[in-house]
Amino acid sequence: MKILHIEDDMNSARLVEMYVTSTHHEIVTVYNVHEAISVMESDRPDLILLDLVLNGQRDGFSLVRDLRQQGFDLPIIAVTALSTRQDLRECNDVGIDHVLVKPFTIKQLAQVIQTYNVTA
Amino acid sequence: MTEKQVEISINIRDDMRDERASYLGSIYFITILVGVVIFAILAQMNSNPGRQDGSNASIIWGYAVFGITVVLSFILKKLERTDAASQAYMTGFSVAIGLQLWYIGPNPLFYFLLVIPVGLSALLLEPEDIPWQTGIIITSAVIPAVLRISKGDPLTAVIPPAGLYGVLGFISYFKMLDLRDRILFTIESQSKDSLRAEHFYDQSEELQKALLQVQHYSSRLEILNKQLAEAQQKAESASKAKSTFLSNMSHELRTPLNVIIGYSSSMLNMPQMFENKRINPAHRPYLELIEENGHYLLGLINDTLDLSKIEAGKLDLHREIVSLSDIFRGVMATATGLLKGKPIQLRSNYPDDLPEVWADPMRVRQIILNLMSNAVKFTESGNVTLSAQLAGEFIEISVTDTGIGIPEKALAAIFDRFEQAEKDTDRKFGGTGLGLDISKQLSLMHGGDLTVSSEVGRGSTFTFTLPLAGINAQADDAQFPTSKLVDESSLMLDDGEPQIVLLAEDDIHARRLLRQVLEDAGHVVVDTATGSEALELAEGLLPAVIILDVHLPDANGWQLLKQLRSSGDTQNIPVIMCTADNDVPIDVQNMTSVYYLPKPIIPEAVTGLVMETLSPKAVIPNIESSPEMEKLL
Numbered sequence: 001m002k003i004l005h006i007e008d009d010m011n012s013a014r015l016v017e018m019y020v021t022s023t024h025h026e027i028v029t030v031y032n033v034h035e036a037i038s039v040m041e042s043d044r045p046d047l048i049l050l051d052l053v054l055n056g057q058r059d060g061f062s063l064v065r066d067l068r069q070q071g072f073d074l075p076i077i078a079v080t081a082l083s084t085r086q087d088l089r090e091c092n093d094v095g096i097d098h099v100l101v102k103p104f105t106i107k108q109l110a111q112v113i114q115t116y117n118v119t120a
Numbered sequence: 121m122t123e124k125q126v127e128i129s130i131n132i133r134d135d136m137r138d139e140r141a142s143y144l145g146s147i148y149f150i151t152i153l154v155g156v157v158i159f160a161i162l163a164q165m166n167s168n169p170g171r172q173d174g175s176n177a178s179i180i181w182g183y184a185v186f187g188i189t190v191v192l193s194f195i196l197k198k199l200e201r202t203d204a205a206s207q208a209y210m211t212g213f214s215v216a217i218g219l220q221l222w223y224i225g226p227n228p229l230f231y232f233l234l235v236i237p238v239g240l241s242a243l244l245l246e247p248e249d250i251p252w253q254t255g256i257i258i259t260s261a262v263i264p265a266v267l268r269i270s271k272g273d274p275l276t277a278v279i280p281p282a283g284l285y286g287v288l289g290f291i292s293y294f295k296m297l298d299l300r301d302r303i304l305f306t307i308e309s310q311s312k313d314s315l316r317a318e319h320f321y322d323q324s325e326e327l328q329k330a331l332l333q334v335q336h337y338s339s340r341l342e343i344l345n346k347q348l349a350e351a352q353q354k355a356e357s358a359s360k361a362k363s364t365f366l367s368n369m370s371h372e373l374r375t376p377l378n379v380i381i382g383y384s385s386s387m388l389n390m391p392q393m394f395e396n397k398r399i400n401p402a403h404r405p406y407l408e409l410i411e412e413n414g415h416y417l418l419g420l421i422n423d424t425l426d427l428s429k430i431e432a433g434k435l436d437l438h439r440e441i442v443s444l445s446d447i448f449r450g451v452m453a454t455a456t457g458l459l460k461g462k463p464i465q466l467r468s469n470y471p472d473d474l475p476e477v478w479a480d481p482m483r484v485r486q487i488i489l490n491l492m493s494n495a496v497k498f499t500e501s502g503n504v505t506l507s508a509q510l511a512g513e514f515i516e517i518s519v520t521d522t523g524i525g526i527p528e529k530a531l532a533a534i535f536d537r538f539e540q541a542e543k544d545t546d547r548k549f550g551g552t553g554l555g556l557d558i559s560k561q562l563s564l565m566h567g568g569d570l571t572v573s574s575e576v577g578r579g580s581t582f583t584f585t586l587p588l589a590g591i592n593a594q595a596d597d598a599q600f601p602t603s604k605l606v607d608e609s610s611l612m613l614d615d616g617e618p619q620i621v622l623l624a625e626d627d628i629h630a631r632r633l634l635r636q637v638l639e640d641a642g643h644v645v646v647d648t649a650t651g652s653e654a655l656e657l658a659e660g661l662l663p664a665v666i667i668l669d670v671h672l673p674d675a676n677g678w679q680l681l682k683q684l685r686s687s688g689d690t691q692n693i694p695v696i697m698c699t700a701d702n703d704v705p706i707d708v709q710n711m712t713s714v715y716y717l718p719k720p721i722i723p724e725a726v727t728g729l730v731m732e733t734l735s736p737k738a739v740i741p742n743i744e745s746s747p748e749m750e751k752l753l
Contacts, residue, residue: 011379015386022392053371081374084367085438098642103378103418105385106393115642 001119004045005029006036006063007079008054012102016049016079019106020113033059040067045074046118052080052091061094068095075116079104139307141200148197148206151240152190155213158236159186186216210256235285239292243300250297257289362432366425373421377414384411423554430561437480437565444474444515444586446725447485448506449715450732455492455504463501470508472704477515477586479566481728484586487559487570491519491582494555499523499579514568514585521581526574534572535560559584619664619734623647624654624680625698626673630721634667637723638730651675655683658690665733666690667717667726670699678705685711694733 003020005027007013013029020027028043030036032054039045048067052060064076078091081102091099100112159182189212196205265282269275384407391398399407429435452468459466477484488506495504502522509516526534535556556570563570567587574580621638625631626649635645646661648654651672658666666684670677677697684690692713697704700719708714715733717725 009375009379012375012382015379015382018393019386019390022390081371081378082367083370083374085436086363087367102374103381103414105381106390107385111642 001025001047001117002043002045003027003047003049003113004036004039004043005049006031006033006054006060007049007051008032009051012051012079015106016109019109023110023113025113031055033063036063040072047074047113047116048076049079050076050096052078052082052087061090064094064096074118077112077116079109139311140304143303143307144206145197147240147243148193148209151206151243152193152209154236154240155186155209156190159213159216182216185212189213189216207252210253235288235292239289239296243296243303253293254290257286257293261286261289359432359434363434366428366432366434370421370425374418377418377421381411381414381418384408384414420554423558426558427554427561430558430565435565437483439478439480441476442479442481442484443476444484444508444517445470445472446729446732447481447488448508450728451485451488451492452506453732453734454489455496455506458493458496462496462499464496464499465503467503467505468507469505471510474508474515475510475588477588479586483562483566487562487584488517488519490555490559491584494582495519495521495523495580502579510588511585513588515588516583516585518581518583520579522579525576525578526572526580527576531572531574535570619730620644620646620661621730622654622657622661622663622666624651624667624672624677625649625669626671627669630669630698630719633721633723634726637726641727641730643730649673651677651680654680658684658693659687662689663693665694665696665730667696667698667730670697678708681708681711681714696729696733 003025005013005016005020007016007029008031010031013031017027017029028039028045030039036050050060050064052058054060060078060080064078067076075097076095078096078099079102080087080099082088082091083101088099097116098112100108189209192212193205193209196208261282265278268278386393387399388404388407388411426435448468448470452466455466492504492506499521500523503520504522505518505520507518507520560570563584563586568585570582570584572580572582621643623631623634623638623645625634625647628649631647631649635647638645646657646663648657649672651674654666654668654672654675657663668677668680672680677699681695681697684693684695694713694715696715696717697708698717698719698721704716713733715729717729
C-alpha cells in the first residue's frame, strides 16, 4: 500500500515513517500542501495520512475539501493535535474518514492503518 | 404630609401674614389721615369766637394730646406693633376729641365725625380688642357729655347726641369688624390662590425640568446602548479569541507530546521499527518513566484545558437523551481495567428502570469515571460501589469506596484546585488534583451537584446528582454526529488487532446497518442470520463480542445466550442482547457481561456499547473524551 504522509513536524513525520517502513508499506512524506498536490498527481496513493495544521495554517482542511470535490474517494486519515469538538466536527464536514489525535501511540497508528488498508 | 406640602403650607402662612400686615398698615394710615382731617375741622370750628363757651386750656390740651398720640402711634408702628399703635392712637384721638367737644359744646355733627375714625379703627382691631374699643367709644361719648352737663348744659341738649354717637359708634364699629373679617378672608383666599397658582407654576416648571431630564436620559440611554452593543461585539470577539487560543494551546502542547510519547512507546514496544534491536534493559525503566510522564503531562493538559474552557464559559454541554445504565456499564468495564491487580471488588447497584436523563453523555461518563478512578486509586482493598437511585427530582449517582477516607478538615477543600487530602498524597497516588474540581463544575453545569461524605479509614462516598427535569428540554443544541470520527472505540482499543464482532440478526436491514456501523468503527464483523450458525461461529472464531438478536428464526436468543455461557470457550465473551422488549428472564439478569441494545437500533448506541463491552484500556483518549483516565495510566 502506498501512503502519502503530509506532516510539517519532522519529528512526528519521522516516527510515522519509521513505523510504516517497518510494516513494509510504502510511504512518501511531504511537508506542505503544494508538495502533496504534486505527489498526488505523479504517484496515486492508497491512503493519506494528513496533519491538518501545516506551518501554522489550517491547510489540511482545504486540501481534503478540494480532494473530495475532485472525486478522491480513498481513505483520508487526519493525524492531528487538534482535538476540540469544533475541530472534529470540521473534520467530519470536509470528509475525513478518521482522526488520530496526537499524541498517539504506534499501536493506535498500526490499528488505523490496518483498518483502512484497502489493498489487504 | 410630605416635606414639600409642609413647606408650601408654611409659605402660605408667611405670605398671608405679609398681606395682612400690609392691609393693616394701609388702614392705619387712612385712620390717622381721617383723624387728622376731623381734628383740623374741629380746630377750625373752635376758632369761631362766637362759639367760645369752654376753656382755652381744653383746646390746647386737645392739640397736645392729639399730637402726642400721633407721634406715639407712629413710633409703635415703626416697631411693628401695629395693634398697640392703633389702640394708642384711638385712645389719644378719643381723649383729644373729648377735650375739643368739652370746649365746643354738644354738636351732633361732631359726634358723627367722631364715628368715622371709630369705625375705621375697627378695621385695625383683633376680636380680643373689642372690650377695649367698646370702652373707648363709651368713654369718648360719656366724658364730653358729663363735662358739658357739669358746665350747666341741659340734659336734653347733651344726652341725645352722646347717645346717638354711642349707638352709631357701636354699629359702625361692628359693621367694620365684619368688613375687616371679609377683607382678611379675601386676602387669605387670594393669597392662597396665588400661592396655588405659583405652586402649579413651580410644578409645571419642575415638569419641564423632568421632561428635559427624560430627554437627557433617553439620549444618554441611546449612547449607552451603543456602547453596550460595542462592548458585546468586543466581548464576542474576545471570546472567539479565547476559543482560538485554547484550541491553539491544545494543539501546540500536543505536538511535542506526540514526539515524547510516540518515540518512547515505540522504543519500548515496537523493536521492528529500530532494526529489531531491543533496548538496553538498563535503559528500559527510564524510557518507561518518560512515557509514563508523557501520559501524565497529557492528562494535566487535558484537565487544564477543560478547566480553562469551563472558566472561559467555552465548555458547551452537548445534551441528548442519555441512558445512565449504558454509561454505568461502560464505566464499570473501564474501571476494571484500572484495578491493576488490586484486591478490590467493583460493584454496581442501581435499578433497571432508571429514567433517562437529558445530559451530555461524555461529560457524565467523565464525572463518574473520575469518581471511580479516584475510588480505585485511594482504596487498597475492599469494594468500590457505583450506585444510583431516584431522589425526588434528581437521580443520585454515588461512588462509595472502602479506602483511606478524607480527614474532616480536608473535606471542605476537596473540590478545590490542586487539592488532595494530604499534601503528600499526590506523590503516592498520582493525579493532577484537578479532576474533582472539573467534575464539580460539570455537575453544576448540568444543574446538579457533587458532594462528598467520608470517614478516615472507612472510606468515602461521592454523590453526583443529575436533574430529571431536563429530559423534557428540547434538543435545541445541535447534536454532534457521533460518527466514526469520534466514536472512541477505535481510539481506545489497546492492541492493534481489529476486534471481531459476531453478529446474529435475521432482519436484513438491521444486519446491514449494524455491520456498516461496526465496520466504520474499525471492527471486523462476521454476521449470520441463524442461531445455529451463530453458535458454530462463536466456538470457531472466539469473537471479542457477540451481538444476539433475541428473536432468531431457529432459536430463542436467551437460550442461545445460556448455551454460550455453558461452553468453556465462549462463556466469558461479552454478549449484547438486541431486543425491543424489556422482559429479561430472571436467570439472565444475574449474568455478568450481558448488555442490552434496545431496538430500534441507533448507530451511536451500537458503537458505544461495543466499545464498553470490549473493556477498553484507554491509551490515548482524545481531549474531549476521557481525560480522567489518562493520568491513571
